[in-house]
Amino acid sequence: MTIDVMLPYYGDVAMMKAAVESILAQDDRDFRLTIVDDGYPDESLPAYFASLTDRDDRVRYLRNEVNLGANGNYRKCLGLIEHDYTVIMGADDIMLPNYIGTIRKGFRNPDVDIVQPGVEVIDEDGVVYEPLGDKVKDFLRRRLVGESTEAVVAGEPVAKSLITGDWLYFPSVAWRSTAIKQHSFREQYNVVQDLALAMDIIMEGGRLMVSDTVCFQYRRHRESDSSVRALDGRRFAEERAFFDECVRDFKKLGWDDAANAARLHISSRLHAVTLAPKVVQKRMWPGLRKLAAHVVRL
Incomplete structure (x- = not known):
């Protein structure tokens, strides 16, 4: 069960390289990494990406001829999916070594369409911290699933919980490829496109697995877009x-x-x-x- 890791990229070069290295360092090595460069202007990048594809045949690199923007690049990534399960990772986030294995375990349940694993929040310097907003996310998630280390939720209860406060961490979420390709990202959104996608899947009967296993570091920038x-x-x-x-x-x-x-x-x-x-x-x-x-x- 190969997992597609899609990496739409535009931004800080050092953070992108750290994200890539964290993917390649996974304990479970059955994945395909596709980097879709939205034309970031840095002269060092062609040589870097060439070295990646030379060193590891699981890495595929594409560069957009014109800048598509975040939403457009996400949608382009969907058209490049080849396997049954997909992650659309942030180019400044970090996969811990157990991420792919944790996701694979979640999809052993054939009814699951979305997996949200455990996440740590890090700042610009990679230091783990917990802003107020993330404390609220944790409260809302636990109010829905209780103290279960793994829970599968669906229907109105999860829709109500997420619309009250979105506690998903989009770059860490894994998706059943048929579900994410069927619904895609709504073109009119640039901030809530991930929640809209999850909600579309849930409204059609999709099931979300929530796992407490921490396997991902989500970078929260104080001055993000x-x-x-x-x-x-x-x-x-x-x-x-x-x-x-x-x-x-x-x-x-x-x-x-x-x-x-x-x-x-x-x-x-x-x-x-x-x-x-x-x-x-x-x-x-x-x-x-x-x-x-x-x-x-x-």
């Missing part, structure tokens, strides 16, 4: 559009509790509240107005 989008209000505008879609979709399925959770989007509003001091500090007054509108939205 999503955090910048949050400060100027773009992130929350996108989230509101997604929540509105979910209200309609959940109502069609008769998932009234999940629809109410989408309508309230409590954790998203609280996130906006926590960002207000930073927006004031940076004097981003248009962003502050947008945050305030998101918080009080009825």
Whole structure:
């Protein structure tokens, strides 16, 4: 059961190299690594990628002729999937040596479409830490699955939990390839595209396995693209559009509790509240107005 590891890349070179090395250092070596370079401008990269493909025949490298952006590059990766299970890893994250083996174990259950393994959060320097938002993620996940070391969840309960607060760590998530290719990423989203994909699979009866086995390090940047989008209000505008879609979709399925959770989007509003001091500090007054509108939205 070979696992496709897709690595859409654009950004810090050193972090990308660390991500690649962590993949190649897996204890379970039955995987295929495909790197899709979105045209990052660094003259050292052609030689580096050539050395990778020369040294390991499990590595495939492609470079986009034009920059597709994150969402476009994700969708291109889907068209390159060749095996039954897929990971779309972040180019600044780290796989611990037991990652592939943990994912493989999760998919031994033939009913599982998504596997979320245990994750550590690291900062720009690779130091493990736990920001407030990640403590909330852990609380929401445990409220759904309890103290189980492995749990399979489906239907309205997991939809309601995720829409209350998204506790998935997208780069660490593994997907059944038929499910992810069937639904793909919604083109209109640049921040919540991963949650939208998971929700599409869940609404069609897909099952999510949650494992406590820590096997992945997710890098959280203090000034990431999503955090910048949050400060100027773009992130929350996108989230509101997604929540509105979910209200309609959940109502069609008769998932009234999940629809109410989408309508309230409590954790998203609280996130906006926590960002207000930073927006004031940076004097981003248009962003502050947008945050305030998101918080009080009825």
